[in-house]
Structure formats: structure tokens, C-alpha cells
Amino acid sequence: MDSLAIVGAGAAGAAAAYRLRDSDRDVTVFEKSRGVCGRAATRRRDGCHYDYGANYVKPGDGPVADLVRDLGEDGLVEIGEPVWTFDGDGTVAPGRDSDEPKWTWETGLTQLAKRLFARTDATLRKETRVGTLARTETGWTLAETDGRRFGEFDDVLLTPPAPQTADLLADAHWDDDRRETLREAAADVSYRSIVTAVLHYPFELDREWYGLVNTDDAHAVGWLSREACKDGHVPAGEALLIVQMAPDWSREHYDAPASEQTAVAAEHAADLLDDDRLLDPDWTDTQGWRYALPDEAVDSEPVAAASEAGLHVAGDWVAGEARVHAAVESGLAAADRIR
Ligand SMILES: Cc1cc2nc3c(=O)[nH]c(=O)nc-3n(C[C@H](O)[C@H](O)[C@H](O)COP(=O)(O)OP(=O)(O)OC[C@H]3O[C@@H](n4cnc5c(N)ncnc54)[C@H](O)[C@@H]3O)c2cc1C
Incomplete structure (x- = not known):
């Protein structure tokens, strides 16, 4: 054989x-x-599942969409809320999204x-x-x-x-x-590097969007999203934000202590969402992805x-x-x- x-x-x-x-x-x-x-990649902590690398798979109409469905629809999660945008000044606006489904699973993307x-x-x-x-x-x-x-x-x-x-x-x-x-x-x-900061809060955070993406490459944050929009990821009454720092910021601060990385991420989250409670997450996690995204x-x-x-x-x-x-x-x- x-x-x-x-x-x-x-x-x-x-x-x-x-x-x-x-x-x-x-x-x-x-x-x-x-x-x-x-x-x-997915981690578990205190009843939460969070995708701290890729956020979801968005295969369009191609063969990978059929393959994902063939893997069984039990536990498959489609993220319904849209992705909005923000610019270098931190101005958030409804915007860039497509009709293509974005998927993960209740226990996380590693299910793939x-x-x-x-x-x-x-x-x-x-x-x-x-x-x-x-x-x-x-x-x-x-x-x-x-x-x-x-x-x-x-x-x-x-x-x-x-x-x-x-x-x-x-x-x-x-x-x-x-x-x-x-x-x-x-x-x-x-490759571009990305530092991911995970910020957990003991309260819910209602917004119209699932994620915010920076569109002018002029902000220290590249992406911010709410894991609570994914069924099974965050218990009721809690919030968990994924903050992906932009590649330039991530390269410059790649070896900084995790506490500094999460503090900066929390400041930006509070600023972008105009909510000072976000300055003080009750627990955090970080991951540096040196080889995050090939160019x-x-x-x-x-x-x-x-x-x-x-x-x-x-x-x-x-x-x-x-x-x-x-x-x-x-x-x-x-x-x-x-x-
Ligand atoms: C922060 C971040 C956010 C992202 N967001 C998205 C998103 O929202 N949607 C999307 O579609 N994509 C996203 N991506 C990109 C996506 O994660 C990758 O394109 C995809 O996962 C790459 O898969 P791969 O199998 O090519 O490589 P990898 O996932 O890197 O797999 C390679 C494997 O090889 C193993 N390995 C390495 N060296 C060895 C060795 N010597 N011996 C044995 N094993 C080894 C590694 O541990 C790893 O498991 C994101 C990536 C990052 C980092």
C-alpha cells in the first residue's frame, strides 16, 4: 500500500x-x-469558546461550502450580524459586508x-x-x-x-x-504578523454588528468582533471581544508583555465602542501569530x-x-x- x-x-x-x-x-x-x-484555533475558558486565530470560514459558493455542509449541520453556526467598518480616526460606520455566509461551530472553528x-x-x-x-x-x-x-x-x-x-x-x-x-x-x-487580544466582560454588549474592520490601515486595531454572536461561544450575560491588532502595531509590539498588549487593546475597544467599562476586562488572553497571513x-x-x-x-x-x-x-x- x-x-x-x-x-x-x-x-x-x-x-x-x-x-x-x-x-x-x-x-x-x-x-x-x-x-x-x-x-x-479555538480555546475554552469559563464556559466560553473563542476563535482566537481565524474568526470564521467564508467559502462562498465553491466546493468548500459543500464540504462544510457535508460535515454535518449539527453545531454549525452561521454568523448573522453584519460586519461594519472603522477608519483611522475611530469613526464606526455600517458598511462592507457580503451575503456570503460566515461559519464556525458552537464549540469553535477547530471543528473543521x-x-x-x-x-x-x-x-x-x-x-x-x-x-x-x-x-x-x-x-x-x-x-x-x-x-x-x-x-x-x-x-x-x-x-x-x-x-x-x-x-x-x-x-x-x-x-x-x-x-x-x-x-x-x-x-x-x-507574512504579516497579528497579535490577538481576547477581552472578557461579566456583562452583555449589545451592538448591531458582529465585527468591525479597519478599512484605511491607519488604526492600531485591524479587526474587533463579538464572540457572543456565535451560538454556544459566550454564556448569557457576558461579552467576549476578539481584538486583532493591525500588522504594523503587531510587528512593533510582538514581544511586549501580554498585559501591555491587552491594556492597549482594551483602550482601543473602549474608544471605538465609546464605552469606558471596556477598559477593565475581568479576564484576558493573548496570542501572537508571527506568520499570520501570507501576502x-x-x-x-x-x-x-x-x-x-x-x-x-x-x-x-x-x-x-x-x-x-x-x-x-x-x-x-x-x-x-x-x-
Ligand atoms: C489572527 C488570524 C485571523 C485570521 N482570520 C481569518 C478569518 O477570519 N477567516 C479566514 O478564512 N482566514 C483567517 N485567517 C487565515 C487562516 O487562519 C489561514 O489561512 C488558515 O488557517 C491556514 O491553514 P493552513 O492549513 O494553510 O496552515 P496552518 O493553519 O498554519 O496549519 C499548519 C500546521 O502545521 C503545524 N506545523 C508547523 N510546523 C510543524 C512541524 N515541523 N511538525 C509538525 N507540525 C507542524 C502547525 O502547528 C499547524 O497546525 C486568519 C489567520 C490569523 C492568524
């Missing part, structure tokens, strides 16, 4: 495993974290990968960081950073963000020009060339769009190539 190793259990890796569920391929997925779904994997026979090895890969006569071997080997595979699919994939390729034992050209192409993909797609030629040797890549940086549905599509396409 042919075998495939997938590195990364994010949207792309999960979609690839799902696409190959009916093939006779033996699939093993290696994921460095405890959970699945990568940057489409969890449900995809649940429909496969893939072996999922969490808390397993792949450190190196090596070409053999017949396929590929993977190893942990300490040298422990994970066996041999006919094909490998790498789905970490481009800079991390470039690091893996830099250390790979594969004496072939295709390794270096793919490494260079992956290293050339630039462009990787050059496709080195990707195709490496594929011919059984070394494949997928992810939002391969699709060229920093969206969950694009990562899913990329994973599905990689699986089709591998098949």
Missing part, C-alpha cells in the same frame, strides 16, 4: 487527509501542537479539522514536531529534531507556513536542485517540480489567499495530485 506523511494538521493537512479517505493510501499526519486546525479527520482512517500523531526529512532510494523518511525516525513514506506533504516549510527544506537531506529552488521560493513568501502565493514552478519527486506542499501560501477555505482547497488539490 502506498504511504503518505502529512506534516501539519491545519485546514490544508486535514483537507488532504479527508480527500484521500477512500483511497488505499496509508496516511500519517504529524502535528506539533496538542490540538488540530492550526491558525483556525476535527470533523475532517473523524471521517478518515489517517493516523494522527499530535505533539510530534517533524525536524528533518530525507530522501531515500524509494521514498522519504521523517525524523524528530532529536533524530528519532518515523519510518519511510512514498510521498510527503508539507503544510506549515512558508517560513517553517523553508526551514524544513533547508535541513532536508535531498541532494537535488529542486530542494533549494523550493526552499528559496518558500522563503520568499512574506502572496509561492512561485508555482518549484512546487510542481518537487511534486514530481513525491515532495508536495499545501496551505494558504500555496493558494495565495490567507483564508481558511483557500487552505482547504489547496489541501484538496494536493491530495488529487498525490493520488
Whole structure:
């Protein structure tokens, strides 16, 4: 039986495993974290579920919309309230939104990968960081950073963000020009960083909108949203705000203490929503996403060339769009190539 190793259990890796569920391929997925779904991440605390990476999946009419529905409508949440805008002066206005549904699940966006994997026979090895890969006569071997080997595979699919994939390729034992050209192409993909601040309050916060997006890139905040608009995410009588700091601010303050990051986020939330109670959340959480959003797609030629040797890549940086549905599509396409 042919075998495939997938590195990364994010949207792309999960979609690839799902696409190959009916093939006779033996699939093993290696994921460095405890959970699945990568940057489409959910945490739980005190009865709240909150999506602190990607906020939702908005697949339009494409194949990913059908796939999401196929995963079962139980627990699927469509966010009904609109997205409004704000500018550099903090002026909030009704605005930019589309009719396309925005989805998550009652227990969070990680359900996407969890449900995809649940429909496969893939072996999922969490808390397993792949450190190196090596070409053999017949396929590929993977190893942990300490040298422990994970066996041999006919094909490998790498789905970490481009800079991390470039690091893996830099250390790979594969004496072939295709390794270096793919490494260079992956290293050339630039990323925006985002610091996410999570602010919880013991009172409700009624507004007409679900989210506010900054439209002129002239504010320290890029996005602010109310998790209470997602069924199952916030108990009645409470509010939980997700504040994503803008890429410039996030880069400059990436290593600042979490308490400073949340204090700035709370000040901006109070200002934008004109509500001083927001200065004082009763609990907070933060996450820095160094490689949050790729700015462009990787050059496709080195990707195709490496594929011919059984070394494949997928992810939002391969699709060229920093969206969950694009990562899913990329994973599905990689699986089709591998098949
Ligand atoms: C703050 C933020 C907000 C966003 N908002 C939205 C939004 O609202 N809607 C939207 O559609 N998109 C949004 N995005 C983008 C979306 O999250 C990504 O496009 C998508 O999740 C990328 O999926 P992926 O599978 O390509 O990569 P990832 O999700 O990054 O998955 C890669 C996986 O590889 C694992 N990994 C890395 N290195 C190794 C290794 N050496 N060994 C084993 N495992 C490894 C990682 O742990 C990770 O699980 C947002 C992103 C961020 C950060």
C-alpha cells in the first residue's frame, strides 16, 4: 500500500487527509501542537469558546461550502450580524459586508479539522514536531529534531507556513536542485504578523454588528468582533471581544508583555465602542501569530517540480489567499495530485 506523511494538521493537512479517505493510501499526519486546525484555533475558558486565530470560514459558493455542509449541520453556526467598518480616526460606520455566509461551530472553528479527520482512517500523531526529512532510494523518511525516525513514506506533504516549510527544506537531506529552488521560493513568501487580544466582560454588549474592520490601515486595531454572536461561544450575560491588532502595531509590539498588549487593546475597544467599562476586562488572553497571513502565493514552478519527486506542499501560501477555505482547497488539490 502506498504511504503518505502529512506534516501539519491545519485546514490544508486535514483537507488532504479527508480527500484521500477512500483511497488505499496509508496516511500519517504529524502535528506539533496538542490540538488540530492550526491558525483556525479555538480555546475554552469559563464556559466560553473563542476563535482566537481565524474568526470564521467564508467559502462562498465553491466546493468548500459543500464540504462544510457535508460535515454535518449539527453545531454549525452561521454568523448573522453584519460586519461594519472603522477608519483611522475611530469613526464606526455600517458598511462592507457580503451575503456570503460566515461559519464556525458552537464549540469553535477547530471543528473543521476535527470533523475532517473523524471521517478518515489517517493516523494522527499530535505533539510530534517533524525536524528533518530525507530522501531515500524509494521514498522519504521523517525524523524528530532529536533524530528519532518515523519510518519511510512514498510521498510527503508539507503544510506549515512558508517560513517553517523553508526551514524544513533547508535541513532536508535531498541532494537535488529542486530542494533549494523550493526552499528559496518558500522563503520568499512574506507574512504579516497579528497579535490577538481576547477581552472578557461579566456583562452583555449589545451592538448591531458582529465585527468591525479597519478599512484605511491607519488604526492600531485591524479587526474587533463579538464572540457572543456565535451560538454556544459566550454564556448569557457576558461579552467576549476578539481584538486583532493591525500588522504594523503587531510587528512593533510582538514581544511586549501580554498585559501591555491587552491594556492597549482594551483602550482601543473602549474608544471605538465609546464605552469606558471596556477598559477593565475581568479576564484576558493573548496570542501572537508571527506568520499570520501570507501576502502572496509561492512561485508555482518549484512546487510542481518537487511534486514530481513525491515532495508536495499545501496551505494558504500555496493558494495565495490567507483564508481558511483557500487552505482547504489547496489541501484538496494536493491530495488529487498525490493520488
Ligand atoms: C489572527 C488570524 C485571523 C485570521 N482570520 C481569518 C478569518 O477570519 N477567516 C479566514 O478564512 N482566514 C483567517 N485567517 C487565515 C487562516 O487562519 C489561514 O489561512 C488558515 O488557517 C491556514 O491553514 P493552513 O492549513 O494553510 O496552515 P496552518 O493553519 O498554519 O496549519 C499548519 C500546521 O502545521 C503545524 N506545523 C508547523 N510546523 C510543524 C512541524 N515541523 N511538525 C509538525 N507540525 C507542524 C502547525 O502547528 C499547524 O497546525 C486568519 C489567520 C490569523 C492568524
